[in-house]
Amino acid sequence: MLAFIFKRSGVMLLTALCLTFVVFFLTNLHPNLEKLAKAEGSMRMSDEQVQSWLDTRGYTQPLLVRYGEWLGVMPSYRYTKPDGKVVGRCIKPAMDPAVAPQYCGVLQGEFGLSSVFKDEVSTIVSKRLGLTGWLMLFVMLLMVPMALVIGVLAGMREGSKLDRSLSTFSIATTATPEYVSGVIFIVIFASSAVGLKWFKGSSASAMDTITFANFTLPVLTMAFYGMGYIARMTRASMAEVMTAQYIRTARLKGVSFPNIVMKHALRNALIAPFTVIMLQFPWLLTGVVIVETLFNYKGFGWVLVQAASNNDIELLLSCSVVAVFVVLVTQLISDIGYVFLNPRIRIS
Amino acid sequence: MSSLTAWEIALQIIFQFTYVWIALAVTLAASIYYKDRLGLYGHLFDSRVGTVGLLLVLFWVFTAIFADLIITQDALAQVSGMKNKRPGTPVRGLEGAYYLLGGDNLARDIFSRMVMGSRSVLTIAPAATAFAFMVGITLGLPAGFRGGRLDTNLSFLANLVLAFPVILLFFLLVTPEIRSTGVPIYLAAVLFLFPVIFFVVLFQSRFYTQPMKRNLYVGVTLVLGLWAYSGLAFNADPLGVFYMEPNLLNIFVSVVFVNSPTVYRIVRGLTMDIKTRDYVAAAQTRGEGPWYIMLWEILPNARGPLIVDFCLRIGYTTILLGTLGFFGLGVSPESPDWGMTINEGRKLLSIYPHLAIPPALALMSLVLGLNLLADGLREQSLKD
Numbered sequence: 001m002l003a004f005i006f007k008r009s010g011v012m013l014l015t016a017l018c019l020t021f022v023v024f025f026l027t028n029l030h031p032n033l034e035k036l037a038k039a040e041g042s043m044r045m046s047d048e049q050v051q052s053w054l055d056t057r058g059y060t061q062p063l064l065v066r067y068g069e070w071l072g073v074m075p076s077y078r079y080t081k082p083d084g085k086v087v088g089r090c091i092k093p094a095m096d097p098a099v100a101p102q103y104c105g106v107l108q109g110e111f112g113l114s115s116v117f118k119d120e121v122s123t124i125v126s127k128r129l130g131l132t133g134w135l136m137l138f139v140m141l142l143m144v145p146m147a148l149v150i151g152v153l154a155g156m157r158e159g160s161k162l163d164r165s166l167s168t169f170s171i172a173t174t175a176t177p178e179y180v181s182g183v184i185f186i187v188i189f190a191s192s193a194v195g196l197k198w199f200k201g202s203s204a205s206a207m208d209t210i211t212f213a214n215f216t217l218p219v220l221t222m223a224f225y226g227m228g229y230i231a232r233m234t235r236a237s238m239a240e241v242m243t244a245q246y247i248r249t250a251r252l253k254g255v256s257f258p259n260i261v262m263k264h265a266l267r268n269a270l271i272a273p274f275t276v277i278m279l280q281f282p283w284l285l286t287g288v289v290i291v292e293t294l295f296n297y298k299g300f301g302w303v304l305v306q307a308a309s310n311n312d313i314e315l316l317l318s319c320s321v322v323a324v325f326v327v328l329v330t331q332l333i334s335d336i337g338y339v340f341l342n343p344r345i346r347i348s
Numbered sequence: 349m350s351s352l353t354a355w356e357i358a359l360q361i362i363f364q365f366t367y368v369w370i371a372l373a374v375t376l377a378a379s380i381y382y383k384d385r386l387g388l389y390g391h392l393f394d395s396r397v398g399t400v401g402l403l404l405v406l407f408w409v410f411t412a413i414f415a416d417l418i419i420t421q422d423a424l425a426q427v428s429g430m431k432n433k434r435p436g437t438p439v440r441g442l443e444g445a446y447y448l449l450g451g452d453n454l455a456r457d458i459f460s461r462m463v464m465g466s467r468s469v470l471t472i473a474p475a476a477t478a479f480a481f482m483v484g485i486t487l488g489l490p491a492g493f494r495g496g497r498l499d500t501n502l503s504f505l506a507n508l509v510l511a512f513p514v515i516l517l518f519f520l521l522v523t524p525e526i527r528s529t530g531v532p533i534y535l536a537a538v539l540f541l542f543p544v545i546f547f548v549v550l551f552q553s554r555f556y557t558q559p560m561k562r563n564l565y566v567g568v569t570l571v572l573g574l575w576a577y578s579g580l581a582f583n584a585d586p587l588g589v590f591y592m593e594p595n596l597l598n599i600f601v602s603v604v605f606v607n608s609p610t611v612y613r614i615v616r617g618l619t620m621d622i623k624t625r626d627y628v629a630a631a632q633t634r635g636e637g638p639w640y641i642m643l644w645e646i647l648p649n650a651r652g653p654l655i656v657d658f659c660l661r662i663g664y665t666t667i668l669l670g671t672l673g674f675f676g677l678g679v680s681p682e683s684p685d686w687g688m689t690i691n692e693g694r695k696l697l698s699i700y701p702h703l704a705i706p707p708a709l710a711l712m713s714l715v716l717g718l719n720l721l722a723d724g725l726r727e728q729s730l731k732d
Contacts, residue, residue, distance in 0.1 A: 011504075018508055023520065031525035168397065171723060175716035177667045179674045179690055180708040186694075187701040194701055201698050286515040290674065294694060305675070308519035316519075323513045331511065 012328045023320040024067050027313045033059050035311050072105020112314035121318045132299035143223035151234020156261050158239040173228035178290040182221040203297040218295045222287045230276055237272040241265045271341045278334035282327040352436030364418050368410040391728040398724015404717025412470040421457035423464040423684045430455040432700045450702045461684035462706045473665040476603040482543040484611025489642040492619025506609035514606055521602045522677045532598040536581040539604050544573035553639040596679055618650040652729035656722045663718035670711050686711045
């Protein structure tokens with residue numbers, strides 16, 4: 001077990017390195033840097049001025065060196081101005097270059113400055129992640145129990161009328177991406193022209209206080225799309241368990257049907273959905289981005305859109321690190337959890 | 349002229365789709381008549397879910413084919429005074445013409461835009477899915493069959509792409525800046541090579557004992573394949589037949605790139621399962637080559653799950669394309685792309701709900717059709 005975790009963690013680390021390097025490469029393409037220089041300096045800079053702007057900030061070094069600096073395993077670039085002043089990424093304003101640290105990358109906890117929000121990237125990301133955390137919490141609280149109930153009810157009597165209608169329902173939810181269901185929900189429940197006006201179409205106020213009126217629609221929208229997939233996986237797993245020998249034995253013994261489902265089938269049927277639910281997290285990121293844009297809830301997804309559309313390189317990089325980290329950790333947990341939950345693998 | 353009532357709008361829309369209804373009726377009648385000879389496709393009509401799914405998909409396929417005959421207005425034309433008008437408003441200055449589903453915020457006909465939007469989706473999504481399948485099959489078969497280091501490396505690469513959040517990849521890959529660096533072209537150069545490799549190996553492994561036939565098939569594949577390859581990937585087609593807009597190429601390549609690792613994983617898993625069967629052992633004893641076994645013994649026997657996944661994946665690709673359009677990364681700002689129309693409409697959603705609803709329902713019904721079709725196919729292929 002320990003060797004397994006060790007090996008998985010090693011692969012995960014390697015994956016993280018590769019992925020962050022790809023993101024670093026894609027965000028630091030030359031046209032992006034040029035755009036950054038013009039946005040930070042002035043729009044009317046000549047090509048030579050852009051080049052010197054990039055030179056003095058170390059952007060013209062080889063890509064691997066810069067990746068190392070960003071990661072914090074290479075000493076950060078320093079430039080001595082003609083007047084003898086030393087500037088660099090690690091040297092904050094009003095800091096003596098002699099005492100400033102040599103390394104200041106992600107490993108040292110330095111995520112850099114956002115060029116759009118003019119603030120530390122780490123404070124922006126942590127604040128926005130908190131907001132998204134609330135969204136995710138409510139989505140999970142709604143989505144997981146609903147999906148499991150639908151899946152178990154559909155799977156316990158395969159081919160019955162209940163199974164057919166619930167299965168069709170879950171297929172329908174997987175066919176409704178967030179930008180479709182969100183739009184429909186807003187029109188039905190929030191539109192001032194024709195709707196029921198139960199909820200608000202914007203969740204901007206939910207950033208301060210979450211209420212039933214301003215937070216229901218985004219949570220519902222996100223849960224709706226993810227639910228069908230988990231429900232179908234649960235159904236398949238449940239249907240398989242219900243054909244097992246020990247269920248037949250229990251039936252022949254005369255155990256009542258509710259008892260069979262609750263005491264015998266459920267435990268084994270929920271192993272597979274656990275993996276699916278964990279793997280659903282990275283999927284939810286797309287949903288978070290769409291829902292936060294649609295409902296104007298300024299969380300992590302919103303920041304990601306802002307960073308990407310405004311060429312905010314440092315912020316986009318950090319967002320990617322967070323996203324990749326979440327994906328890899330949930331994968332690890334699902335792998336370990338699967339082994340842990342499944343007695344057939346755990347004991348052998 | 350007064351506006352149309354809801355009933356009149358509905359009747360008018362049903363009437364506009366006349367050609368689609370005729371085509372659907374003919375297809376359905378022919379399919380049910382020849383049901384017993386059509387294999388899996390014929391069995392599909394035994395399941396209600398599958399039939400409904402097939403009808404939905406065919407509806408949109410025929411709509412895309414007959415789009416020019418269905419539309420009531422030019423999808424790009426802006427008529428002054430028709431901005432954000434309610435459904436059923438008569439067109440100003442045109443006798444007997446109506447904006448059946450109203451006008452959008454640039455005074456264009458929403459109904460015609462929705463109909464025309466089906467074209468771009470129904471060409472890009474199946475094509476991108478087919479390319480992703482070519483890549484996934486060409487890499488997944490040897491990985492599953494041989495195993496070992498090849499499998500480890502390819503699986504690591506596939507997991508790498510899969511661990512990348514899709515939305516992030518799109519934000520990084522579909523930008524005007526990246527087009528100027530040529531990254532999409534390099535990706536296209538790699539990804540578009542796989543179909544050519546696939547078909548060459550397919551014919552070579554089967555017909556290498558009959559050089560005449562082999563030369564013909566491989567030759568035709570190479571000429572056609574490399575011709576299309578040069579045009580699509582590098583825009584260097586000497587005759588100018590094959591060509592893709594840089595923006596479209598960018599989107600196409602990104603979608604193929606995102607989808608192929610999943611296909612790879614499915615094909616690899618199926619191959620590992622099937623290679624233990626007796627007929628594979630029999631082929632090995634006969635002295636068949638590894639590629640023959642993979643492409644002519646294993647692949648045909650893996651077709652059931654692959655066809656099901658193909659349907660599901662077209663639906664997923666449609667959703668992805670819509671997501672791209674939703675974030676303004678769509679094919680072109682003018683085009684009646686569903687995702688982009690939803691994005692434009694959502695800003696005025698609480699005052700003018702009719703802007704975003706038609707494309708949203710269109711996208712949903714197409715994906716729903718594909719998912720139901722996949723479910724029906726799965727059910728029927730398991731029965732065999």
